[in-house]
Amino acid sequence: MLEKLNGKTRTRTNAAADRRLANRTVLITGGAGFxxxxxxxxxxxxxxxxxxxxxxxxxRMSNIRAxxxxxxxxxxxHDVREPxxxxxxxxxxxxxxxxxxxxxxxxxxxATFETNVIGSENALxxxxxxxxxxxxxxxxxxxxxxxxxxxxEIYRGNVQTMGPRACYDEGKRAxxxxxxxxxxxxxxxxxxxxxxxxxxxxxxxxxxxxxxNFIVQALTGADLTIYGDGHQTRSFCYVDDLVAGLMSLMYxxxxxxxxxxxxxxxxxxxxxLAQIVLDLTHSxxxxxxxxxxxxxxxxxxxxxxHARAILGWEPRIPLREGLTRTIPYFAAELARNSYQAAxxx
Numbered sequence: 112m113l114e115k116l117n118g119k120t121r122t123r124t125n126a127a128a129d130r131r132l133a134n135r136t137v138l139i140t141g142g143a144g145f146x147x148x149x150x151x152x153x154x155x156x157x158x159x160x161x162x163x164x165x166x167x168x169x170x171r172m173s174n175i176r177a178x179x180x181x182x183x184x185x186x187x188x189h190d191v192r193e194p195x196x197x198x199x200x201x202x203x204x205x206x207x208x209x210x211x212x213x214x215x216x217x218x219x220x221x222a223t224f225e226t227n228v229i230g231s232e233n234a235l236x237x238x239x240x241x242x243x244x245x246x247x248x249x250x251x252x253x254x255x256x257x258x259x260x261x262x263x264e265i266y267r268g269n270v271q272t273m274g275p276r277a278c279y280d281e282g283k284r285a286x287x288x289x290x291x292x293x294x295x296x297x298x299x300x301x302x303x304x305x306x307x308x309x310x311x312x313x314x315x316x317x318x319x320x321x322x323x324n325f326i327v328q329a330l331t332g333a334d335l336t337i338y339g340d341g342h343q344t345r346s347f348c349y350v351d352d353l354v355a356g357l358m359s360l361m362y363x364x365x366x367x368x369x370x371x372x373x374x375x376x377x378x379x380x381x382x383x384l385a386q387i388v389l390d391l392t393h394s395x396x397x398x399x400x401x402x403x404x405x406x407x408x409x410x411x412x413x414x415x416x417h418a419r420a421i422l423g424w425e426p427r428i429p430l431r432e433g434l435t436r437t438i439p440y441f442a443a444e445l446a447r448n449s450y451q452a453a454x455x456x
Contacts, residue, residue, distance in 0.1 A: 131362075132159035136200055138243075139163055140191050140234055141207030143170030145314050146248065146306075149354045150205055151175060155183055162197050166190040168222075169210045174313050191230035192222075196237060203361060204245040206234045209283075211250075213276060213404065214319030220278035227282030228289070235293040238300075246302040246361045247290050249370060252280040253305060256408040263414040264305065264370045274406045287370065294368050302360050302367055307374025307413045311350030311433065312440035316448070322347065325385055326434075326441045329394035339403035341382035346412045348375035349433030352426040359422040367421060374413035375426040384430075391434055 137154045141147040142163030147170065154161050155178065163175060164187045178184045189195050191208045209226050210216035216223040231247065238245035254262045255270030270280050293299040310322035317323075328335045356373040379387075385398060418424045428436075 132157040135202040136160045136162060137203045137205065138197065138201045138237075139205045139207060140230070141165055141170060141209065141248070142205075143167060143172060143175050143186070144207060144211070145174070145311075145318070146211075146309065146350065146353065146357075147205070147207045148174035148313050149311075149350055150207070150357065151178060151184065153354050153358055154203075155181060159183070159203075161185070162187060162199075162201070164189050164191065164195065164197075165208070169215050169315070171315060190226075191233055192225050194233050194236070196240070201237065201241040201243045204234060204238050204241075204243045205248065205357070205361065206231060206245060206286075207248040208234075209248075209279070211279075212319040213279075216279045217275055220275070223278040224282040227279070228285045231286040231289050235289060235299060239293065239297050244300040244302065244361065245290075246304060246357065247286055248357075249287055249303050249305045250279075250283050251305055251307040251372075251374065251411055251413065252276070253284050253287065254408075254411075255280060256406065257410060260410050261376060261412040261414040262372070264372055264417055271406045275404070276406045291368075303370040304357055304360055305370050305372045305374075305413075306353065307348060307372065307411060308345050309348045309350055309353045309374070311437050313350070314437075314441075316441060316444050321345065321381060321384065322388075322434075322437070323441070325388040326392065326438055327445065329388050329392040329396050330438070330442055330445055332394065332396055334397045334399040335385045335388070336399055336401055337381055337385060338401050338407065339381075340400070341385065341398075342380050343403075343407070343409045344378045344380050344411065345384070346375050346378050347384070347430050347433070348373070348426055349428040349430075349436070352428050356418060356422070356424045356426075359424045360418075363422055371418050371421070372413040372415050373418060373424075374415065375430075376413055376415055377426075377430065378410075378412045379430060387431060387434060388438075391431070391438055 137159045143165035254268040290301045294301045
């Protein structure tokens with residue numbers, strides 16, 4: 112059963128907003144999540160009507176609460192594993208429904224796999240029925256523990272099919288196949304974004320990924336937990352850059368049915384990230400080392416030449432600047448959570 116929550120009427124004024132999405136409806140599955148909530152705001156700013164679909168398994172109402180009073184915004188509480196139809200035209204569909212961090216998607220791996228596969232099939236069927244363009248939020252996890260760096264879109268990956276991360280990695284790979292099949296068979300207008308590590312405001316403090324873990328630990332005085340020796344690398348993209356890439360990919364005209372990497376190609380070791388976080392938070396926390404989780408990749412770095420050439424897109428915000436923008440958000444979240452805990456006791 113679809114549960115719709117419409118907010119009270121509020122006038123939203125933004126004279127500088129691009130009105131090219133006026134009279135267009137954008138549906139975002141996983142819209143109450145970290146990336147989804149940013150996409151809700153970005154599309155509203157362009158004049159679109161936005162339908163946010165989320166079952167709140169990992170999405171948070173706090174991410175979208177400020178949008179509920181906007182007459183152009185609708186929230187639908189729904190699990191995408193079940194077929195859905197908002198009962199109105201849809202012109203664009205961003206498919207982001209899925210837990211995205213190992214601690215979250217490993218809680219119920221079957222549900223994670225089903226959300227990515229069955230949920231994607233339902234989203235594709237809806238897009239086909241509505242004549243909508245649909246963008247799949249895929250992931251760098253489709254490359255597994257890569258033996259090639261940087262990772263180009265033509266790289267087929269090195270993925271463990273039977274392991275704790277497989278529910279997400281293989282779920283996303285299967286979803287890409289479904290997108291290809293619906294495009295080839297039914298002519299559905301598709302986009303596929305392979306998203307690399309992204310961070311920024313609206314992340315759950317209990318998200319479980321390395322940036323949020325380090326910032327929360329540093330702010331609370333806990334030692335920063337490094338898995339393995341810390342020499343494994345990641346490439347971190349600030350959320351504003353990533354959302355700009357997703358918007359460019361969705362609204363760029365022409366046939367872009369093949370996957371496109373979106374991420375920041377600047378590469379850092381986990382030890383380097385830890386030190387930057389300690390410096391920016393002025394924390395005296397130390398470092399503790401734990402065993403590397405099963406199938407955790409040793410290196411991630413996107414080749415973004417495809418995105419540069421087709422979209423004219425590349426990240427602009429370096430890691431230190433992005434973390435400087437992100438840390439106050441986590442500090443405010445921790446303070447709010449502490450206050451709520453105190454009130455409840």
